[in-house]
Amino acid sequence: EEKTMICIGCGVKIQTEDETKVGYAPPSALEKETIICQRCFRLKHYNEVQDVALTDDDFLKILNGIGNAEGLVVKIVDIFDFNGSWLPGLHRFVGKNKVLLVGNKVDLLPKSVKHEKLIHWMKQSSKELGLRPVDIFLVSASKGHGMREVMEAIEQYREGKDVYVVGCTNVGKSTFINRIIKEVTGEGNVITTSYFPGTTLDMIEIPLEDGAAIYDTPGIINHHQMAHYVDKKDLKIITPKKEIKPKVYQLNEKQTLFFGGLARLDYVKGGRRPFVCYMSNELHIHRTKLENADELYKKHLGDLLQPPRSSYSEKLPPLVAHHFTLKEPKTDIVFSGLGWVTCHDQGAQIVAYAPKGVAVMLRRSLI
Ligand code: GDP
Incomplete structure (x- = not known):
């Protein structure tokens, strides 16, 4: 008896095969009356985001969605994997929306490396790849370095609109979002998931005070990553x-x-x-x-x-x-x-x- 099981949290089709993909739930979860995917489970019980990898097709749908929406795009890259963690084509989809570029894992750099030189290189490389970010920040999502600055910049550049956080797997996007969640939402369990228009994909929605929200989009697998x-x-x-x-x-x-x-x-x-x-x-x-x-x-x-x-x-x-x-x-x-x-x-x-x-x-x- 093959029947499709749906997560009661986000509506995604449940699968028990691949922990890294959308809709994963451990086999034991299937015995429960109501089934919830691992991602929603963690969100509900720990207020914590887990990274879920997307296929290219799903990601294109999300990019399309972002292009049609109005808001600030925050793109996260790994500074040790700049090209591998680049999302080619993003600039063609974002439309009029501004892109803020965030280089993560700055805690790994030896002291001798000049941050301004790294930012300058990221700026040049972005331009060569077709993207002109409004600003570039270096952060350590895990250590918290630079997070206050980047959050202030997000607040400034979003101009009251929504924020979409994008990035490929392994860049530290979940770590980044989890830090923002801690900052933005004190105690309350206010974070929800919502559908991307026109898709069955869900994204995590962190409400902001003015009625706008920060959306965490699932990470894309970039096949050219060494990882x-x-x-x-x-x-x-x-x-x-x-x-x-x-x-x-x-x-x-x-x-x-x-x-x-x-x-x-x-x-x-x-x-x-x-x-x-x-x-x-x-x-x-x-x-x-x-x-x-x-x-x-x-x-x-x-x-x-x-x-x-x-x-x-x-x-x-x-x-x-x-x-x-x-x-x-x-x-x-x-x-x-x-x-x-x-x-x-x-x-x-x-x-x-x-x-x-x-x-x-x-x-x-x-x-
Ligand atoms: P996601 O796949 O983009 O959601 O990435 P995760 O948040 O799961 O992080 C991927 C890996 O990078 C994990 O091993 C994290 O511990 C690590 N990581 C995330 N942020 C940082 C950071 O700021 N510095 C360092 N050194 N590692 C980080």
């Missing part, structure tokens, strides 16, 4: 948890660095110089001779060179080479989803490798 090529345990390894400790490698030409098995940097030509790696403190970096690198990767992907652990290494798309000659006195080679490597002095010839679909790019150093 989707590794399993949960490996994701823990590549995601920095604490302030990053830069690791310095003095390289001679024709030397290679492997970042687990997920990325690779060949120093092809130029004198001895430092390469400073800004990545998760737990990520294993392996140095070898360039001439041995291909062979080493073939033999040792999944063991010496991990993450990805061996059971996952087949799912990893092949590494793609990006060739660069560095022109600035200090250049960051950015591996989306991992971090970056700062190369000192101009003129170095390098080849940077990342899995197909994952962005590698250069920027002027943030130091």
Whole structure:
């Protein structure tokens, strides 16, 4: 007897297969008389938002909805995964609505990184990607840094209208929203879910004093994120948890660095110089001779060179080479989803490798 079960909280179709997708409820919940999805359950009992991943199609519907509504769009990106957490196409949908860009996880940056330089780079990159945010803020949703400033800015830019918070999975959107909930709603259990017009999707609605609301939209899965090529345990390894400790490698030409098995940097030509790696403190970096690198990767992907652990290494798309000659006195080679490597002095010839679909790019150093 196959019958469709609906969540009494938000009306979404219940499924028990995938915890990360909309409508999930644990199998035990099905025995109850009234069924409620895990997301609504947490909202109801803990006043807490959980992240739920959306398919592309659903996300397009939401973008459409936002384009037709009037309000401020708050877009959250992960500063360690700027390109991987970018939502391509958002600018085509938002219409006249303003977009406020928020870079999260600023607590991970070493003190030497200049916030203004990072903001400047985010501004330039946004422009190149077709988006002109009204303002850019750096925050740590988990530590609370910068949250008051960003909330004041939201209040200012929304001009009495609604606010839509968007972002792809893993950027820290739930953490961000949960902080706002704490600030905006004192005690009362006033948060509700409501439908997106024209869809069966629900969004979380945090009422504001003037009758407008902040809406949390479910996160989208961005298939180009490094995070989707590794399993949960490996994701823990590549995601920095604490302030990053830069690791310095003095390289001679024709030397290679492997970042687990997920990325690779060949120093092809130029004198001895430092390469400073800004990545998760737990990520294993392996140095070898360039001439041995291909062979080493073939033999040792999944063991010496991990993450990805061996059971996952087949799912990893092949590494793609990006060739660069560095022109600035200090250049960051950015591996989306991992971090970056700062190369000192101009003129170095390098080849940077990342899995197909994952962005590698250069920027002027943030130091
Ligand atoms: P969502 O998928 O966008 O809703 O993201 P979550 O809020 O679930 O957070 C994703 C991961 O990033 C979790 O492991 C969080 O602990 C972590 N995270 C969220 N905000 C921050 C932050 O400000 N700093 C750091 N270091 N980690 C964060």
